[in-house]
Amino acid sequence: MTANDAAAHAGDAASMFLTPETIELLRSQLRSLARNYHRKPAAEVFVKARNVRDTIERRMPLTHRPSQTSDLFLLAGQSCALLASAAFDLGSQDAAETLTRAALAYVRPIDYAPLLAWCGGNLALLAYWDGRPAEALEHVRAAQALATSGTAKLRLHSIAARAHGHLGEPEHVRYELEAAAQVDRDVQDDHHDGIGGEFGFSLERAAMSAGSSWLLVGSGAEAVEASSRALDLLRSRPGEQHSGKVEMEATADLALAQLLSGDLESAVATLGPVFELPPEKRVDGLLSRLKGVRAQLIVPALRRQREATALGHQLEGFGRDFARSTLPGAPRYEIGS
Numbered sequence: 001m002t003a004n005d006a007a008a009h010a011g012d013a014a015s016m017f018l019t020p021e022t023i024e025l026l027r028s029q030l031r032s033l034a035r036n037y038h039r040k041p042a043a044e045v046f047v048k049a050r051n052v053r054d055t056i057e058r059r060m061p062l063t064h065r066p067s068q069t070s071d072l073f074l075l076a077g078q079s080c081a082l083l084a085s086a087a088f089d090l091g092s093q094d095a096a097e098t099l100t101r102a103a104l105a106y107v108r109p110i111d112y113a114p115l116l117a118w119c120g121g122n123l124a125l126l127a128y129w130d131g132r133p134a135e136a137l138e139h140v141r142a143a144q145a146l147a148t149s150g151t152a153k154l155r156l157h158s159i160a161a162r163a164h165g166h167l168g169e170p171e172h173v174r175y176e177l178e179a180a181a182q183v184d185r186d187v188q189d190d191h192h193d194g195i196g197g198e199f200g201f202s203l204e205r206a207a208m209s210a211g212s213s214w215l216l217v218g219s220g221a222e223a224v225e226a227s228s229r230a231l232d233l234l235r236s237r238p239g240e241q242h243s244g245k246v247e248m249e250a251t252a253d254l255a256l257a258q259l260l261s262g263d264l265e266s267a268v269a270t271l272g273p274v275f276e277l278p279p280e281k282r283v284d285g286l287l288s289r290l291k292g293v294r295a296q297l298i299v300p301a302l303r304r305q306r307e308a309t310a311l312g313h314q315l316e317g318f319g320r321d322f323a324r325s326t327l328p329g330a331p332r333y334e335i336g337s
Contacts, residue, residue, distance in 0.1 A: 018063040023071050026056060030078050035197035037085065038243035041280035046086035053079035070110045077106035077115050078195075084122060085198050088129075089245075089283035091322070097126050114191035117146040117156070118199060124159045129288075133166035150185035151192040155201035157183070158209040165216030173213045180206060204233035204243070208250040215256055215292070223257035245283060248274055252289035259296040264307055267293070271311070275318055282322035290315055 029052050037045055056076045063069060080103035088096040100122045107115045120143025127136035140160045147153050157180035164172035192200050211227035214220075230250040234242060251274055258267040271293070274286070294315045302308040 018059050018065075018068055018072075022059060023068065023075070026052060026059075026075050027071075030075060030082065031195050033082055034078070034195050034199050037082070037198035038245055039240075042086045042089035042283055043280060046083060046090065049079050049082040049086060053083065073106045073110050074112055074115070077103040077112070077119075078191075078199075080106065081115065081119060081122070082198060088126070089285065091284040091287075093126055093130060093284075097123065100126065112191075113146040113148065114152065114189040117143045117152050118191060119143075120146065121152075121156050121159050124156075124163065128159075128163045128166050131166075133163040136160075136163040136166075148187065149189040149192050150183040150187045151196075151201050152189065153183040154180050154185070154206055155192070158201070158206050158213075161213040162209060162216070165213040168217060170217040170219060173217055177210050177213065180210075202233075202243070202246075204230045204237070204250070205246050207233060208246050208253065211250060211253040211257070212289070215253055215260075218260070220257045220260035223253060224261070227251075227254035227257060244277075244281060245286070248277060248281075248286050249289055252286060252293060256289065256293050256296060259293065259302070262301060264302060264305060264311075268307055268311055275314060279321040282318070284322075287319055287322055290319065 030049075033040075033045055033049055033052070053076060056072055056079060060069070060072050060076075063072070080099045084096045084099035084103065087093075087099055100119050104116065104119045107119075120139050124136040124139035124143070127133070127139060137160060140156050140163065144153070144156050147156055157176045161173045161176035161180070164176060188194070207226050207230035211223045211225075211230060214223035214226060227250045231247065231254070234247050234250070237243075251270060255267040255270040255274075258264075258270060274290075277286075294312055297303065297308045297312045297315075
């Protein structure tokens with residue numbers, strides 16, 4: 001009886017304190033979410049990351065140890081960063097920016113440079129998607145002062161290339177992509193490389209982003225080469241490392257590059273796998289790229305062709321059901337709008 005009473009009291013006492021095992025469990029949950037991000041619907045990641053963040057917030061009052069407080073601030077920042085990625089994929093750029101800034105608020109007091117650099121890159125990405133490429137470059141420059149790992153530098157150069165693409169500056173696009181190719185990927189950090197996954201930046205993701213950058217400045221041949229390289233790299237990956245999101249976005253970019261070259265037949269064939277994607281995997285980045293494809297179909301050289309009309313109708317139907325539309329009360333997204 002004494003032993004049972006002691007065990008019960010110990011269990012009650014443990015619930016009032018923060019144990020190392022609790023912190024490690026939260027760390028493991030976030031690491032798993034980040035590394036498996038590419039295999040899960042964005043809505044599912046959002047719900048799970050929010051649950052982890054809520055748990056962290058409930059645990060914060062249970063400790064006054066500086067080391068544990070720092071651990072919780074870092075974990076809270078990482079959970080908000082994952083939420084930001086999921087919010088962006090679900091089509092809510094405002095929420096993604098708010099969550100990125102929340103992540104920054106958590107990690108600035110502990111001065112964790114890798115996540116600060118990641119968040120700076122994310123603010124840059126959100127800025128150019130929102131039509132603010134000059135602001136995006138300001139975020140990139142600030143983040144580059146904090147980036148130490150090759151992966152972090154590769155990501156930031158790639159984001160800078162996209163921003164210059166939005167500004168219509170092909171020479172700067174080329175400069176940033178050449179700089180990205182020269183980073184030392186053997187230099188690593190605990191965030192971009194130790195956790196990796198959504199916090200990383202693979203070579204195929206970099207190639208896909210390069211294709212998008214070349215499309216922005218109308219360089220179809222370079223876009224075909226970069227997008228094709230992304231797809232080739234993806235095919236060489238084991239199944240558990242294969243990112244369907246990157247594959248579909250690179251596929252959409254390749255189709256647009258083919259249309260820019262007047263090759264409608266190849267573009268139709270290229271987009272075949274995209275139309276097989278279930279609604280929960282139709283993320284905002286893909287739909288935005290398909291809007292570019294849809295716009296190209298109405299140029300004078302293509303708009304009277306029967307195949308172009310059929311493809312346009314197919315794209316519009318595809319955009320009616322997408323990742324955010326799987327959440328209750330979410331608005332529709334129209335590719336043809």
